Amino acid sequence: MAADTRQSGELKYGLADLLTCAAAREVQDNEIVFAGTGLPMVAIMLAQKTHAPNLKLIFEAGTLDGRPTELPTSVGDARCEVGASRSSGLHDAFSIAQRGYVDLGFLGGAEVDEYGNVNTTAIGDYLEPQLRLTGSGGNPDINSFAARTVFIMVHEKRRFTRQVSYITSPGWRVKKWPEGTPVARRELYGAAYRGGPSAVISTAGVFRFDDESGRMYLDTCHPGYTPEQIADMCQFDLDITRVGGETPLPTAEELHLIHRVLDPDAIFIPHPQ
Amino acid sequence: MAADTRQSGELKYGLADLLTCAAAREVQDNEIVFAGTGLPMVAIMLAQKTHAPNLKLIFEAGTLDGRPTELPTSVGDARCEVGASRSSGLHDAFSIAQRGYVDLGFLGGAEVDEYGNVNTTAIGDYLEPQLRLTGSGGNPDINSFAARTVFIMVHEKRRFTRQVSYITSPGWRVKKWPEGTPVARRELYGAAYRGGPSAVISTAGVFRFDDESGRMYLDTCHPGYTPEQIADMCQFDLDITRVGGETPLPTAEELHLIHRVLDPDAIFIPHPQ
């Protein structure tokens, strides 16, 4: 993510800072959090250093309740193991997720629809793809079993789409295979149901999902965006009736932690100029 | 097993020695052997110290390729771990068995039928048992997947029975559930088929199974028994046409190893008086 510097009173911050702080605020203390690579990892470590000192961090590659002192470049990084309760492998991480221990997972996506279905596999017809992406990774696995998942995404109209090219990660209305019948997530997952997408943090705003309908609504706008502008940036009809104002800005303490303590080398979060 | 002393030239030996040596001779070098508690453990360690120095010993409780220096009292004993390639748990032991790594397993039984079906669960009608025994333990699991299994048993006519009260461990003709249709083991196990009971070592003789029919035949008689006497000690028609003479006696080296090196405290093998 390129640095784009904004001003908040005396403070300079970048868009990545805003997203990181918004993501950190999704974490509650004592929660078990499944962390992916990149900005989410910084967000979680930020939460750990501020309001959620007792959160427990799980890295998919096999580190349980770790306390890294240097930011890992990936979840398989040697830096993940520092201070961990247990180091093992993927079996542990996924068993723990399916067993229902995980409160919160942070994930990414290339496309999202109004029910929170996310695509990270291929753009265009899957059988004739315009662009093959990285694939699912653990995105659907974590999203299947965590009580809440938060997606962090670049906001473009083509990405907030009426229908994702491919459902990589399950939202609130999904398909029951082998027939492909549309069905509510809650119903399909049966005893394994524990929740689902609870927020999308895009480069334009923060979005949540209606408990009943499972449809996305706008919660807060990032500085510089109106609800109407954001609605215009979605292919589907975005509910903007519940908007709760502006996304809270990074504080001085948060910016200090991000740029001086957690990611001083700007591995994932560029320094504001 | 009580000590009963016999004489072979200059050597004094007990029945347990004879069985231990017979069992040890079932092991070939470089094999992976699944060891239960008791006499089989002594037999395997005897083989390791004589003709099979490269055998690999697996203890069900989770020790892989161990080289204990003191005889373990059970497979969960702290003594199992000495010199092991890996110490872990039951998951490893049973996965390795089901994956098809195991060449040979030593097992016990209270009753056996002519097809090598073995009972260790209950004597009499299962629903109104005369005597509830220990239960299966890993007997059927090891026997399901090892290429060869050897059963060591006390020989009594009521134990060499036409039909075991309960099939705890599968022989060469078993039942296909849920209907209970009689079926050849090979057919039922499909891709998991790797072999089955290859010998029974009783207190009277050594028995093997016909490749085609899966029926038991007498291979060798222990000293003091004629084939006819042994046939009389079975409820089913024992094939004694293939008998190959007398069970080889323990050698001086074997007796030395059993009583001076492997089990000097006579934990499992009583000293001949």
Added chain:
Amino acid sequence: MSKRITLQQAAALVPDGCCLTFSGFTIWRRPMALVFELIRARRRHLHLVEVQGGPQSEFLIGAGCVDIWESCWIGHELYGKYGANLSRKVAEKKIIVEDYSHAEMLLRLEAAAAGIPFAPSQSSLGTDIHNPEYDMLGRAGLRNGDNPHIPRHKYRFMDDPFYDAGQIVLVPAAKIDVAVMCVQQVGEEGTVRISGQRYSDQEVARAADVTIVLAEEVVPEEYLRRDAERNAIPTFEVDHIVECKWGGYPTGMFGRYDVDGDFLRDFYQRTRTQEGFDDWAQEWVYPLDHAGLLEKVGVKRLLALKANTALQYSTSIKRGG
């Protein structure tokens, strides 16, 4: 938010009717201090689901604490070749026994630990373990879905659809309320380090809804976190901690103490009858607490059981016949 509780508090977390399981293997690392406490508290209607049984099961069954026992094996290894108390209660129809194979019991716990309702296997095909007539919970009418610990079927059978590998048996997950573990070390946040074979302890801890750890010692978390690869169970799988020295006695613990074979042999020999059990319990359980039991055993006997720290087992006990 300390996880520390007392042995008595731990026993209170195992109510009448609880579905319970344990750490350890046959006569090793069983949470005996809590088992004695449950007998003292005259707990009833317990449902034991164990990868395999041992003295802990025999003690509880003899004391009449157990209504249902699902497992594959019971005994005291060298010190008692079968479970005489279970055998008596089975003959008297005072307990329901559901037999699975050893690997199947492990799979039941593994499935529960992995959060799936069943596991596939090809073990024990063709045996009477799979005989539908011998589905004892089914015969008792308990597979109607009313008891959340009892699945609707003992087994299901199918043919492998993927590789034509033959018959597959599906084994139901074990739905455990409480697992009680007995281990060498736990950190104050719950990290467990087990030395020696881990048996099925990792699966057991993850499978249960509540996990109670009896540890020989509570050690600083930071000490355990310096070497995360050696740790067996992570903090968040452990709900309660009891520091309890010799908590596994009379079973053994790798690196700490050996099995007290004399104690087990005495139990085995004296408890063939209910009167024998009651007499034994009057001597060794009811009038004592954990400290009292250890006093009665005495320092000399405990010292003989202590493991040699280089070898991890005792060199002072006589194990031979």
Added chain:
Amino acid sequence: MSKRITLQQAAALVPDGCCLTFSGFTIWRRPMALVFELIRARRRHLHLVEVQGGPQSEFLIGAGCVDIWESCWIGHELYGKYGANLSRKVAEKKIIVEDYSHAEMLLRLEAAAAGIPFAPSQSSLGTDIHNPEYDMLGRAGLRNGDNPHIPRHKYRFMDDPFYDAGQIVLVPAAKIDVAVMCVQQVGEEGTVRISGQRYSDQEVARAADVTIVLAEEVVPEEYLRRDAERNAIPTFEVDHIVECKWGGYPTGMFGRYDVDGDFLRDFYQRTRTQEGFDDWAQEWVYPLDHAGLLEKVGVKRLLALKANTALQYSTSIKRGG
């Protein structure tokens, strides 16, 4: 009966058409020295079945070695956000990609390691990963049972019969010919000790019919057997051993060396086109052997990657943007 072989002998054990998998996780502990050797040997028609992909897959795919790739993810983490070579070959229909989820791929290896034909799961229900229209091996007519590595179905669905837990998806085991591991230590008899996260290495080694271990060092068995609890893979699961220093380069290895991000970024940037890949391979693969590659990288760069032995990672590299 030494298990030691050379890198070239190891490459010869992976013939054209081989079904292959690897140790490691994304950009960590991949057996790159052997991957380079397979490219040099112009191996063709490989069938990769990987818990997740990484540089090893991208290198082989770019070089045209791979016909089928079954996995869930490909990329270079921070150093290249997707698999550009795979993406190109997919668009050109020069490769068949079969998508599973990450947990499902792990389960496929776990099932194989446990000797069962499939594993149940409730992960990824409702997604297009389960869409039967997107069964690419099925569409290619390869699910007829002729290829022993390809199951008859991508998935099967059923309802949980035991606890009414809902829909269950059955995932087929992965039938792997050869696993190539890259680890820190192996004993001369085959015992493997892995430091740091073990990823899915234990499952991978047990799943494959033949397991080849590339180790930074071969150490005395006796040294490893003194502490059996630290060892990850037992002797009998390892068929061949290659002592190969920096065998994981340019991926990283816990406690030994970091990922060479510059190398991966350079690869990622240069290989969007086939011409770009061929040019890169002409520079970094074809004219070199393993020793030559390390020479070309140079001592300075290698020293910067060396891990600090207290921290287990390098403190000398620049990781930031």
